[in-house]
Amino acid sequence: ALGFNSDRSEYEMKNIKKHFLIFAFVAVIPIALAYGISPDWFASTFLGIDMLDTNIAHILRAIMCLYLALGLFWLYSAFNQAYRNPALLTVVLFTGGLVVGRLISYFVDGQPQPILILYIGLEFVLAPIAYWIYRLPE
Template identity: 50%
Template sequence: MKTPQIFLLVAAAGLTPIALSYGFSPSTSLSFLFNIDANPVNVAHIFRAVMGLYLALVLFWIAGAFKEGLQLPALYSLVVFMMGLGLGRLLSIIVDGMPHWLLVVYMLLEAGFAVVGILMIKKSQAELN
């Protein structure tokens, strides 16, 4: 198995529990993790939608790991996703202040995955030329 394939699978494996913690039972997990009341229907709805987005990308990354024609698009989507999350979290820190420590860890991991993804894209494109 090639490094990009392993990277996509590691990202998928890492994001799956986060997705499930947001949306499988938001009133339980979000209360436990972040002291968020997810009992209102609109709050639970938003977090379940976020879970759906995360899981859809996880499935795409898994497909990219096993289907060579999807590997580069999967890497691009991973970089866009991770950069979007990381930059959104950075904006929140600037505007709102420091969140729970776990969310800061998520931001750092997202930044790291984005950087590694960019490097893998560059390497993949160099190999094509």
């Protein structure tokens, strides 16, 4: 009826967790690499910081590796059903934790650079979507 293919729809619903985890991997990897491959470039290009302190470069590279580790876990979990729900919970915690921290900073420290405002929006949207996908049946 109306050309609706229930088999295809059922297949897509079963794979939404897998596809979302692949999306999360693809989304976080470029951000991670931008932070850590050249912290000076990232800071000057996106944050308006001309001279990056060694300690901040250290933090950005550590964040890069944290993001890479989570991204690789999400990719691994996309292809290993036993890890999909735990991985989805880490996406919820990752994006939710980041958005809370960014909002605290926004209200305590003031408005950051536009790219960081973009991150707030993306994380604010992705956290509940990840939670919704987590709650879907297998």
